[in-house]
Amino acid sequence: MLVAGIMKKDVITISPLATVREALAVMKEHGVRSLVVEKRHAGDAYGLIAYRDVARSVIAEDGDIDLLNVYDIAQKPALQVSQHLEIRYLARLMIQYAVKGVLVIDNNELQGFVSDTDVVGNLIDRALRDT
Secondary structure (H helix, E strand, C coil): CEHHHCCECCCCEECCCCEHHHHHHHHHHHCCCEEEECCCCCCCCCEEEEHHHHHHHHHHCCCCCCCCEHHHHCECCCCEECCCCEHHHHHHHHHHCCCCEEEEEECCEEEEEEEHHHHHHHHHHHHHHCC
């Protein structure tokens, strides 16, 4: 099975210039734990901001959620794969780089997002189908 079969296509994005407070509000509004950080221009890379980044920068390092911008704490470039990659290779990458979410990019354009929950959920679905 390919990444295209499990990725989420309706991805929530945020401007890199938004404050961390704004990012937290968007996460809460949409019930997600991470947001894709938009590119600033065609040759730029997408980023990712997750709860872990906020915890590290705001809580552990005592940062200010109104003074920090998304670009200050986001993972950029974020780990990315093609939608045509087999899921087993995606799982290996996620384990190797200890990430919970990966962007799906083709031709430097965002196609979707895959989390570790999507990967394991697919395994569970297949396992239950085969019983």
